[in-house]
Amino acid sequence: MNIEPIFTSPDVAEMSLRLNRVQAQMNEQGLDYYVAQNPDNVFYLTNFANYVHERPFVLIVPRVGKLTFVVPKLEKPHVNHCKVGEVELVDYFEFPAPEGQTWADRFREQFDPDPTVGIESTCPFQVYKEVPGETVHTDIIDDIRQVKTDYEVSRMKYSGDLAVSGFRVFMQESRPGTTSSHIASSVPGHVMKLALADTPTINPLATKVIAVFQPPQFSDDPHNFTDLNRSMTEGGPHPCIINGVINGYGTEVERTIFLGHVPEDAKKPYEIMMEARAKALELAVPGNSMHDVDEAVNNVMKKAGYGDFLLHRTGHSVGVTGHEAPFLAEGYHREIQPKMFFTIEPGIYIPGVGGFRHSDTIMTTEDGNVNFTPFEDSLEDMTLAI
């Protein structure tokens, strides 16, 4: 499958396509309005990436017609500069503001009487309490985001290509003594240089590349990156991570590497992780239930005796963020559809031995899945000479 990477902003037709899908769902659910405050959902429908601070930015989607966006006056030209498609801006002076001039005053004026209004899971209480009429809790925009448009597929391809290029640098820089702070600056620096060369007007508010690793002794605690002074050591495992959003689209690639040699007690968990990964890559295809995929993948690891060393689901999606729904997770009973994206990252975490996890970003298609972050993964390739 040949997918062209692109890095240009969405056009008006793309934004209309997204809005039409949201409005079709609103119609089906009998909603007059949908209120979105989540910056990722706002970005998805407007192309405006919010510098998140205490001033509310609230998007109102009517069942028919164009978007209304309540923004601080301060940001009106900024929003106008970034937005794509028809978005009516309603501005308020400041937050806080005198009575009658607050964001909530402007917000409440935008609704017809007695509306039925959809709200998202992340809706802050201070927004929820201003919503008029009857409210319905439904994550329509998040749900629409689960299946990518053709334009988004090409943007994801571009992000994936840059992440793979960044991971090549990550591997080159990996040797005993390499510090977390070195990787945290050099790898994102390389990716940003490539991105800026293509898109001098890259939106820094929609760009964030993280590159981190864990030395073996901390790697059974997979989200502990609390010390940038930690360094790589001979042996392993060292889980190495690139997760990021590059000019608006996310990607993730991870490999567990070894320096010089592979400790004996690391060989079997690596092998079983690879078996679980193969099972996930085989099953993460349209028609399967996400719950079933995770259960089957976990069973591979449980049968091999690692049931006590599992800490997370098989994968999450990426899109306008680096971490979002849908999830390959037990208890999440949705069916996989074409043009969904997942990270494939079953992991095993053994205190005293370490953490074992690769991650790739894949797209589902009717003809099987496509890896957007292709990179070697064998134990041989992951064992670097020192």
Add this chain to the structure above:
Amino acid sequence: MNIEPIFTSPDVAEMSLRLNRVQAQMNEQGLDYYVAQNPDNVFYLTNFANYVHERPFVLIVPRVGKLTFVVPKLEKPHVNHCKVGEVELVDYFEFPAPEGQTWADRFREQFDPDPTVGIESTCPFQVYKEVPGETVHTDIIDDIRQVKTDYEVSRMKYSGDLAVSGFRVFMQESRPGTTSSHIASSVPGHVMKLALADTPTINPLATKVIAVFQPPQFSDDPHNFTDLNRSMTEGGPHPCIINGVINGYGTEVERTIFLGHVPEDAKKPYEIMMEARAKALELAVPGNSMHDVDEAVNNVMKKAGYGDFLLHRTGHSVGVTGHEAPFLAEGYHREIQPKMFFTIEPGIYIPGVGGFRHSDTIMTTEDGNVNFTPFEDSLEDMTLAI
């Protein structure tokens, strides 16, 4: 006033002091529990800085006794590594998870029957709907955070010192042709080097330094930083900004600079901005109403004929974030108390001429305010030879 900068983590006594203040307020308001999900409020009470993703982390504060923190199993060792003080961890397997094993199942089990529970303005709807009993909307933790402890004052001093050092580099690097991308990497790089030398175990999840400027032609649109390729030009104004959180404590320093010469039409708005700034520095003292300060400051600029060119309030606070309550804002009728922090940053934005704003981080005391980011501010000092 001699304040020693410190950069060590809070101790158990500091965390108890904060919790006691929160619980005293809960008692006064008749709450049995308070639920906090805002990562900044969680950090304030636990010292755990959250890598924010879709898995909920929810803190439950009882009126008496120790904190309960509902966290994903994946993060339990990470939270244990970072937390200071007595915090009982309750873990759930994953998000999503099968029925009976979700975060909400664990969360609901933590309450006695028929409780009265306080919730914060930022409480997401998906958390709010799981809160049992009667809910009361009250921002207790945010309110307590408005007045700093002695420990926090010393941490703020440290952040301010580093920001000023960073601003010195910012000025040195400022010349016609300097790009936003250069400043965005070199200035935070300098600050991070200093911070890492002091604290090799700096928490990267509680550290984020932003350095940006606007060239004159975009500077009337004060939050538009959408193009990292923009560069400084001869003349001005160029508003230059450092805002950040350094190992858990925020700071802000901004200056409007000129390269080589000051355009004629920039002289008066600069002068009036300086008059408004002097008024703000004079009035931002204990006993005054925050509303009154902003009104008086705005009046300086309105009387000089700039009423149509005001886009924001006089200032915001900083603390465990770089942007938080309280606010020097019309409509915000709270009284200034000692040991509050404010940015002092009245601004004037004239299309075709540019933006004029300095910002300093000040602390209020009974003997007047103390500038934590002292830096030259005269037009002469801000006009750099080229």
